[in-house]
Amino acid sequence: MISDDLPLSRASVDRTAVARADEELIRRARADGRTRVLLVRDGSVVMRTPSGDADPLVGEGWGRRAGGTVRVAFLDPGTAEAVARAADAAPRDAEPADAAPPGTAPADPEPADAEPGDGGWLFLGRDDDGDVLARRVRPEHSAPRSGAPSDVLVHRPRRDSGAAADAAIAASSGLTNGTSSSPSTSSGSTSSTVSSSAAHTAPTSPSDVDAEPVPEPLPGLRWVALRAIGAELSDADAGLATTAVALDAWHARHPRCPRCGAPTTSTAAGWTRRCTVDGSEHYPRTDPAVIMAVVDDSDRLLLGHAAAWAPHRFSTLAGFVEAGESIEHAVRREVAEETTVLVGDVAYVGSQPWPFPASLMLGFRARALSTDVVVDGVELTEARWFSRDELAAAVATGDLVLPSPASIAHALIEDWYGGPVPTSD
Numbered sequence: 001m002i003s004d005d006l007p008l009s010r011a012s013v014d015r016t017a018v019a020r021a022d023e024e025l026i027r028r029a030r031a032d033g034r035t036r037v038l039l040v041r042d043g044s045v046v047m048r049t050p051s052g053d054a055d056p057l058v059g060e061g062w063g064r065r066a067g068g069t070v071r072v073a074f075l076d077p078g079t080a081e082a083v084a085r086a087a088d089a090a091p092r093d094a095e096p097a098d099a100a101p102p103g104t105a106p107a108d109p110e111p112a113d114a115e116p117g118d119g120g121w122l123f124l125g126r127d128d129d130g131d132v133l134a135r136r137v138r139p140e141h142s143a144p145r146s147g148a149p150s151d152v153l154v155h156r157p158r159r160d161s162g163a164a165a166d167a168a169i170a171a172s173s174g175l176t177n178g179t180s181s182s183p184s185t186s187s188g189s190t191s192s193t194v195s196s197s198a199a200h201t202a203p204t205s206p207s208d209v210d211a212e213p214v215p216e217p218l219p220g221l222r223w224v225a226l227r228a229i230g231a232e233l234s235d236a237d238a239g240l241a242t243t244a245v246a247l248d249a250w251h252a253r254h255p256r257c258p259r260c261g262a263p264t265t266s267t268a269a270g271w272t273r274r275c276t277v278d279g280s281e282h283y284p285r286t287d288p289a290v291i292m293a294v295v296d297d298s299d300r301l302l303l304g305h306a307a308a309w310a311p312h313r314f315s316t317l318a319g320f321v322e323a324g325e326s327i328e329h330a331v332r333r334e335v336a337e338e339t340t341v342l343v344g345d346v347a348y349v350g351s352q353p354w355p356f357p358a359s360l361m362l363g364f365r366a367r368a369l370s371t372d373v374v375v376d377g378v379e380l381t382e383a384r385w386f387s388r389d390e391l392a393a394a395v396a397t398g399d400l401v402l403p404s405p406a407s408i409a410h411a412l413i414e415d416w417y418g419g420p421v422p423t424s425d
């Protein structure tokens with residue numbers, strides 16, 4: 001069982017959901033000197049860098065070098081607001097004026113930042129030290145980015161027109177310490193803007209930390225991608241950052257009512273959006289995805305290589321649960337669609353939120369009933385069975401690059417392997 005301590009599944013601060021109904025909650029918390037505020041922007045949060053390292057976030061492998069010393073930076077409400085306002089005022093990537101056809105929604109995905117009330121503020125929870133809020137900061141880019149290529153394979157429905165390219169899916173990885181382990185996964189994007197930005201992202205190492213300077217006045221702090229650093233954080237920081245990133249991604253992608261298309265506004269301290277025309281209320285979305293360690297009668301593990309990935313990178317199969325489908329069925333369907341391998345018994349082993357932008361990864365061990373593998377050659381270009389010895393040998397020679405130790409995929413592989421898997425990078 002790999003549950004419970006997956007990096008982005010950890011949390012220790014009480015969400016105090018009952019407090020969200022208080023319409024004065026955000027206002028009062030902002031006026032309370034004890035309130036701590038986390039800044040969130042497009043999958044990243046502002047973190048305090050290890051002392052003594054001049055510019056620790058530049059270059060690959062930073063997370064490992066940080067050695068667990070990275071911490072979420074909590075600011076006072078006034079400073080957080082100042083940073084958010086500075087970002088609002090800063091020039092950003094401009095969409096071509098004619099980008100949006102007449103009659104469609106504006107290209108700017110985030111009218112929420114400009115709205116009154118709770119706009120831009122999120123209530124994350126409360127502990128003995130007071131309330132914890134998040135302040136959303138407008139991204140430098142017009143469209144939210146989905147991040148680096150995934151560590152896992154997420155099968156896109158073939159009916160998804162034109163999606164071969166955007167295919168690729170999305171999310172990915174993280175760094176760090178092997179024992180506590182793992183997030184990773186998927187995320188297919190729910191919008192074409194996200195997909196297209198993913199498409200131009202070259203396959204990169206999972207250690208490609210997304211680090212950018214924070215606008216003044218915050219010297220020494222940096223934006224750090226949660227997916228890259230999640231496993232380095234404390235339980236409290238991981239839980240708060242994951243929730244903030246998930247809510248921020250939802251607000252950014254749902255500025256309008258799904259029923260009538262009118263703008264919606266953030267209410268319930270950031271946990272609800274209400275339509276300004278018909279009053280309907282909408283709640284944060286989570287898209288379930290399955291990820292599975294498929295094992296045959298010889299105890300070999302099935303791993304696949306996606307076309308979008310760097311050479312030699314293999315991971316466990318994964319995909320989104322479809323409408324009207326059980327998760328067990330999704331496991332069997334995805335494996336059959338991606339490899340033609342038939343799956344019998346399916347056992348749940350753990351879950352992890354992967355809010356890039358909205359996935360919940362559900363991990364399984366699955367028993368194969370057949371071993372012949374046929375891939376589609378487009379999305380998935382190779383899939384192979386590995387014995388433990390074959391896996392270790394392939395990793396040693398560099399012929400196999402496994403998902404990052406922070407991923408749930410890695411945890412699944414380790415669970416099958418029976419111990420720490422040789423690291424490939």
Ligand SMILES: [Zn+2]
Nearest residue numbers: 257260275278
């Ligand atoms: Zn509406």
